[in-house]
Amino acid sequence: MKVYNFSAGPSMLPEEVKLSAQRDFLNYNGSGMSVTEMSHRSKVYDEIHQEAIALLRELMNIPDNYEVLFVQGGASTQFEAVPLNLLVKGKADYIVTGNFAGKAAKEAVKYGDCQVVASSKDKNFTYIPDVDKITFRDDIDYVHLTQNNTIFGTRYTKLPKVNAPIVADMSSNILSEVFDVNNYGLIYAGAQKNIAPAGVTIVIVRKDLLDNAMPICPTMLKYKTQADANSLYNTPPCFSIYMAMLTFRWLKALGGVKEIQKINEYKAGLLYDFIDGSDLFTNPVNKADRSLMNVPFVTGSDELNAKFVKEAAAAGLVSLKGHKLVGGMRASIYNAMPVEGVQALIEFMKKFELENK
Amino acid sequence: MKVYNFSAGPSMLPEEVKLSAQRDFLNYNGSGMSVTEMSHRSKVYDEIHQEAIALLRELMNIPDNYEVLFVQGGASTQFEAVPLNLLVKGKADYIVTGNFAGKAAKEAVKYGDCQVVASSKDKNFTYIPDVDKITFRDDIDYVHLTQNNTIFGTRYTKLPKVNAPIVADMSSNILSEVFDVNNYGLIYAGAQKNIAPAGVTIVIVRKDLLDNAMPICPTMLKYKTQADANSLYNTPPCFSIYMAMLTFRWLKALGGVKEIQKINEYKAGLLYDFIDGSDLFTNPVNKADRSLMNVPFVTGSDELNAKFVKEAAAAGLVSLKGHKLVGGMRASIYNAMPVEGVQALIEFMKKFELENK
Numbered sequence: 013m014k015v016y017n018f019s020a021g022p023s024m025l026p027e028e029v030k031l032s033a034q035r036d037f038l039n040y041n042g043s044g045m046s047v048t049e050m051s052h053r054s055k056v057y058d059e060i061h062q063e064a065i066a067l068l069r070e071l072m073n074i075p076d077n078y079e080v081l082f083v084q085g086g087a088s089t090q091f092e093a094v095p096l097n098l099l100v101k102g103k104a105d106y107i108v109t110g111n112f113a114g115k116a117a118k119e120a121v122k123y124g125d126c127q128v129v130a131s132s133k134d135k136n137f138t139y140i141p142d143v144d145k146i147t148f149r150d151d152i153d154y155v156h157l158t159q160n161n162t163i164f165g166t167r168y169t170k171l172p173k174v175n176a177p178i179v180a181d182m183s184s185n186i187l188s189e190v191f192d193v194n195n196y197g198l199i200y201a202g203a204q205k206n207i208a209p210a211g212v213t214i215v216i217v218r219k220d221l222l223d224n225a226m227p228i229c230p231t232m233l234k235y236k237t238q239a240d241a242n243s244l245y246n247t248p249p250c251f252s253i254y255m256a257m258l259t260f261r262w263l264k265a266l267g268g269v270k271e272i273q274k275i276n277e278y279k280a281g282l283l284y285d286f287i288d289g290s291d292l293f294t295n296p297v298n299k300a301d302r303s304l305m306n307v308p309f310v311t312g313s314d315e316l317n318a319k320f321v322k323e324a325a326a327a328g329l330v331s332l333k334g335h336k337l338v339g340g341m342r343a344s345i346y347n348a349m350p351v352e353g354v355q356a357l358i359e360f361m362k363k364f365e366l367e368n369k
Numbered sequence: 370m371k372v373y374n375f376s377a378g379p380s381m382l383p384e385e386v387k388l389s390a391q392r393d394f395l396n397y398n399g400s401g402m403s404v405t406e407m408s409h410r411s412k413v414y415d416e417i418h419q420e421a422i423a424l425l426r427e428l429m430n431i432p433d434n435y436e437v438l439f440v441q442g443g444a445s446t447q448f449e450a451v452p453l454n455l456l457v458k459g460k461a462d463y464i465v466t467g468n469f470a471g472k473a474a475k476e477a478v479k480y481g482d483c484q485v486v487a488s489s490k491d492k493n494f495t496y497i498p499d500v501d502k503i504t505f506r507d508d509i510d511y512v513h514l515t516q517n518n519t520i521f522g523t524r525y526t527k528l529p530k531v532n533a534p535i536v537a538d539m540s541s542n543i544l545s546e547v548f549d550v551n552n553y554g555l556i557y558a559g560a561q562k563n564i565a566p567a568g569v570t571i572v573i574v575r576k577d578l579l580d581n582a583m584p585i586c587p588t589m590l591k592y593k594t595q596a597d598a599n600s601l602y603n604t605p606p607c608f609s610i611y612m613a614m615l616t617f618r619w620l621k622a623l624g625g626v627k628e629i630q631k632i633n634e635y636k637a638g639l640l641y642d643f644i645d646g647s648d649l650f651t652n653p654v655n656k657a658d659r660s661l662m663n664v665p666f667v668t669g670s671d672e673l674n675a676k677f678v679k680e681a682a683a684a685g686l687v688s689l690k691g692h693k694l695v696g697g698m699r700a701s702i703y704n705a706m707p708v709e710g711v712q713a714l715i716e717f718m719k720k721f722e723l724e725n726k
Binding site: 043251 | 382387401404405407411442449559569590602607688705
């Protein structure tokens with residue numbers, strides 16, 4: 013049975029990427045070795061590493077005054093690495109639009125005067141605060157925001173105008189739409205949603221922000237450590253970086269971020285339109301702030317939600333259960349989810365609606 | 370051409386493990402998904418995660434009063450996590466027997482009164498100090514040592530008798546010989562030498578040492594965080610953990626650690642015996658302290674060393690170049706290196722010696 017995996021992460025990888033990794037699993041590029049077992053100091057791995065960085069630079073049009081780093085530990089580690097590296101004056105403002113944004117703010121408090129200056133908690137994070145109406149404090153080192161909120165299904169469509177670097181967690185929408193990197197001081201993203209198997213985290217950081225880490229910052233969390241070593245200070249998660257490279261190749265061949273954005277808008281449009289026209293399903297999110305990647309939806313009944321998740325899984329539409337903070341269902345439709353997967357989900361929803369009137 | 374990979378890490382994985390991972394790469398256990406893309410909260414992944422932990426417990430005979438954690442960031446991150454978690458009285462003693470032992474000691478100084486109480490630097494780390502002659506300080510939180518020294522090719526064959534927990538970096542010899550976990554307070558090991566692709570790090574920690582982290586310790590580096598969440602606090606490096614599970618199965622089927630130790634002693638014996646009898650090659654390490662995993666050797670000439678490395682690679686014996694701190698050659702012969710690989714190396718060395726008299 014064909015399976016479409018709607019998991020919020022780790023999540024679907026492109027078919028082509030998986031096939032290529034499988035084909036070359038025992039003997040990569042004539043080396044007689046698997047990428048899972050080759051030295052990270054070898055020429056054959058170095059080519060993978062360099063190509064992955066170069067392709068990400070190309071796809072995101074990353075300016076020369078930014079470093080691209082491959083690190084470990086997921087976005088959760090960046091919740092602490094960011095303040096440990098970027099707090100110089102000791103003050104930062106956080107916008108809290110969901111669970112992970114809240115965690116980032118909570119961790120940062122340990123290392124400085126980090127405050128939540130705006131939040132959408134009042135309406136269970138179903139919207140993004142109007143960024144033009146937020147009052148930021150003076151003399152802050154940065155503003156932190158979560159560009160796309162995986163659990164609640166929202167995303168920013170504009171950035172605050174503020175006289176401080178913007179730090180964005182893009183774990184769940186990096187490479188899904190065009191972003192101008194110049195608008196950010198730092199971008200970070202766990203790879204397991206739009207890029208590669210879990211285990212590698214992307215950090216894109218403006219070079220002038222690179223070398224201000226606190227003395228208590230662990231060496232392994234210092235951006236300078238990783239930048240100086242081209243992310244080879246110690247053994248990197250080579251296989252995840254290799255699969256990232258394959259995904260970058262796939263995305264480039266497809267026409268790049270501009271093209272995938274069109275496809276993502278099309279896919280999300282299909283699903284939101286169906287939900288909005290449905291008598292059974294609803295999406296709680298403010299329309300202007302709806303995510304292209306994560307689409308939560310509910311029926312009016314917990315019992316029916318559970319039935320939906322179970323029957324959908326039996327039909328090959330898996331990992332549709334919503335996060336416990338929202339309930340109901342959630343369809344994560346990242347870059348690698350084909351249009352056919354979204355269509356199959358909609359067909360299933362139609363049928364379910366008919367059967368459960 | 371059959372390739373034998375003598376890399377110090379990442380390094381060879383068992384043929385069976387790779388074949389199994391390749392076979393199931395697109396559809397693991399009938400899920401229709403690759404392990405590279407499935408939710409870490411799914412039932413199918415959870416079975417992998419639990420089995421990996423259970424098998425490691427079984428293979429190492431880990432007592433119930435120890436936690437097994439899967440974390441990220443490599444041993445280098447543990448160089449800092451250890452003092453951040455374990456310093457309570459604020460004092461620890463370090464034995465420096467090589468490059469990584471030295472790095473561990475250097476990082477620890479940031480977080481407390483951490484001192485080097487013994488070192489083998491005087492003879493370029495070609496031996497292990499007599500542990501019975503080391504004077505440890507009073508009131509220390511732990512003693513840190515590096516059980517096997519990847520670069521210099523030495524290993525401890527006995528432990529110091531000391532009234533403090535022993536913390537051991539076992540990155541390059543975990544599961545290669547029988548260790549009594551009861552003798553340690555904490556064991557850590559990057560997986561990329563004897564277990565799995567780079568990206569996962571094993572921590573085995575006695576439960577009474579688990580919950581003493583300093584307030585400045587990043588949440589992600591706290592052992593308690595990971596222990597409470599069964600290493601699922603955030604997305605773990607699922608694919609590396611999956612391949613670890615496959616390696617653990619392979620090792621169990623082979624008869625466990627006791628059996629692989631015999632094979633490792635046999636393999637290392639073949640190579641050391643040949644080197645000791647050779648007129649061209651020498652190994653600089655004190656015989657009693659020789660590693661079973663990493664065998665450095667040199668000819669008398671840099672030119673000849675370079676020629677050896679080049680010609681060996683052409684013959685399918687790759688990554689034999691020694692670390693720059695030692696020079697010459699190094700054969701890393703971890704668990705997954707078959708006896709045939711060591712025999713092929715010896716045959717090549719014999720031929721090279723004849724041709725270069």
